[in-house]
Amino acid sequence: MRAFVPHYELTTPSSLAEALALLKREPGVWKPFAGGTDLMVLLEAGRLPHRNYVNIWSLKELRGIEVTDTHITLGALTTYTDVQSHPGLQNEFPMLCQAASETGGLAIQNRGTLGGNIVNASPAADSPPALLAYDAEIELVSSDGSRWLPYQGFHTGYKQMLIGPNELLARIRMPRNTRGATHYYRKVGTRKAQAISKVCLAAVAKVEQDQISHVRIALGSVAPIVVRCVQTEAALRGRKLDTETIKSACATLSQEISPIDDIRSTADYRLQVAKNLLTDFLFTVRA
Amino acid sequence: MQITININGESRTIDTFPMSRLLDVLREQLHLTGTKEGCGEGECGACTVFLDGQIVNSCLVPVAQVNGSEIATIEGIAHNDQLHAVQQAFIDHGGAQCGICTPGMVLAAVDLLNRNPEPSEADIRTGLAGNLCRCTGYMKIFESVVRAYQK
Numbered sequence: 046m047r048a049f050v051p052h053y054e055l056t057t058p059s060s061l062a063e064a065l066a067l068l069k070r071e072p073g074v075w076k077p078f079a080g081g082t083d084l085m086v087l088l089e090a091g092r093l094p095h096r097n098y099v100n101i102w103s104l105k106e107l108r109g110i111e112v113t114d115t116h117i118t119l120g121a122l123t124t125y126t127d128v129q130s131h132p133g134l135q136n137e138f139p140m141l142c143q144a145a146s147e148t149g150g151l152a153i154q155n156r157g158t159l160g161g162n163i164v165n166a167s168p169a170a171d172s173p174p175a176l177l178a179y180d181a182e183i184e185l186v187s188s189d190g191s192r193w194l195p196y197q198g199f200h201t202g203y204k205q206m207l208i209g210p211n212e213l214l215a216r217i218r219m220p221r222n223t224r225g226a227t228h229y230y231r232k233v234g235t236r237k238a239q240a241i242s243k244v245c246l247a248a249v250a251k252v253e254q255d256q257i258s259h260v261r262i263a264l265g266s267v268a269p270i271v272v273r274c275v276q277t278e279a280a281l282r283g284r285k286l287d288t289e290t291i292k293s294a295c296a297t298l299s300q301e302i303s304p305i306d307d308i309r310s311t312a313d314y315r316l317q318v319a320k321n322l323l324t325d326f327l328f329t330v331r332a
Numbered sequence: 333m334q335i336t337i338n339i340n341g342e343s344r345t346i347d348t349f350p351m352s353r354l355l356d357v358l359r360e361q362l363h364l365t366g367t368k369e370g371c372g373e374g375e376c377g378a379c380t381v382f383l384d385g386q387i388v389n390s391c392l393v394p395v396a397q398v399n400g401s402e403i404a405t406i407e408g409i410a411h412n413d414q415l416h417a418v419q420q421a422f423i424d425h426g427g428a429q430c431g432i433c434t435p436g437m438v439l440a441a442v443d444l445l446n447r448n449p450e451p452s453e454a455d456i457r458t459g460l461a462g463n464l465c466r467c468t469g470y471m472k473i474f475e476s477v478v479r480a481y482q483k
Contacts (some may be wrong), residue, residue, distance in 0.1 A: 053351035055396045078394070085392040086373040088351065098351075102397050126386070150462015151440070153374055155386040156393070238461030239375055 046091045053088070054097045061106040061186070064099050065213065069188040072210040075099045079122060080156035082149065083165045107160070107215055110134070118218040121160025125172075126151070128159065137223050140175040140230035140247050147171055147232050150239055160214045163196070166204045166270070169309075173271040174247035175230060176217065177263035184216040191215065203269035226251050226259055229326040233318055235309070242266045243310035246322040250281070250330045257281045257290070257330070262323070267302040267315050274301045277323070286331045294327065295320040335399040339364070340408030350396035354388075355379045357395050358405060366406035366435050370464070377463030380436035381405050387443045389462075406435035409442060418442050418480040427476030429467035436463050441477045450481060 058064040067075055078084060078098035087093040107122040112133045125145035128134055135142050148171045162172045181196040185208055200206050226249040234240030245265035251258050260281050262274045280297040284290045304315035336345045346361050358364045370378030372391050379390040382404035409416045418441045428434040444451055444459030456477050
């Protein structure tokens with residue numbers, strides 16, 4: 046049943062400092078509210094349990110894409126539309142652009158944000174596999190300061206993450222070390238547009254002197270969190286890209302993910318498709 | 333709370349709750365019932381409106397976030413008595429069946445042609461991907477969009 050909207054508060058601070066002060070003054074009382082593409086769905090279904098929200102949508106401090114010699118840094122409120130139209134991201138981080146283009150339709154892409162996709166913490170989110178494969182780091186800010194941490198490890202369990210009640214996700218940055226790599230992003234869903242993934246794989250790798258290097262692989266919808274598959278990477282790193290290597294990587298991947306049956310797919314299907322995507326990725330690297 | 337918006341070129345101030353859906357404010361307070369509710373969860377695009385020049389699903393926008401914004405709904409797409417080329421094409425080529433998806437489809441098509449006056453077939457499919465037609469009249473909708481930009 047639809048929620049009773051007068052029960053909900055959505056307050057609009059005039060600056061980031063004001064938003065952070067509010068989060069610190071009443072810890073746990075206020076939660077951030079960005080583009081609303083996830084939270085409003087829960088509201089309409091009458092399943093939005095929290096009542097008080099801070100509207101961060103208009104905070105300019107959390108917008109913008111900055112390119113330096115070493116990194117591309119994105120404000121947490123960067124929308125999927127912003128991501129797709131940025132030339133630097135198109136050139137060096139194409140999987141992030143592809144993830145953005147395959148998330149919802151245009152009307153969603155105009156409102157959905159990268160930061161929201163991270164802290165909504167869905168294991169089926171589309172951009173986190175790409176962010177993990179690109180070795181992203183995230184910045185959490187509070188009234189007491191700021192800290193950067195690797196995105197890998199940020200999610201600790203289903204909908205659990207290393208963020209305090211007084212902290213906001215402010216920025217995401219990716220190291221510019223992808224030149225010469227093969228980028229492979231594939232989302233498998235029921236329908237090409239709008240669908241939530243059954244399985245999603247994002248991966249990069251290079252082949253140097255006949256050996257696999259710089260390999261990073263992440264999958265969505267196959268575990269309680271979006272997972273970086275470090276054991277599968279280890280099964281590939283330094284090896285010659287042949288049938289034996291592909292077979293052993295697939296075997297390792299089977300142990301590293303834990304897909305389940307749910308409304309969108311089955312564990313068996315997800316496991317098979319995950320292995321197929323890994324194989325397809327490795328064929329692409331070899332080609 | 334009070335919010336002021338520019339709606340189809342006219343400034344309006346409304347008393348509302350911050351978490352009210354823009355869709356409900358448009359339909360129930362401003363009586364602009366051309367914007368439809370389909371799924372209420374951002375899947376179908378029936379509630380599409382322009383918000384500061386970009387299309388959004390108005391069912392997913394809390395009204396506190398549109399204070400001071402410019403909004404255009406299907407009621408604001410025609411100029412006086414002159415229908416927009418997309419609207420005329422939908423009439424001429426059977427782009428509307430039951431009509432529930434039509435306002436959203438028209439706005440998504442107007443948005444597409446604003447950004448890309450000569451879209452490819454793939455561009456049209458991408459541009460309309462967020463809008464569902466339960467009558468499944470997609471080919472006529474598609475054809476209407478093609479005819480609209482050929483005019």
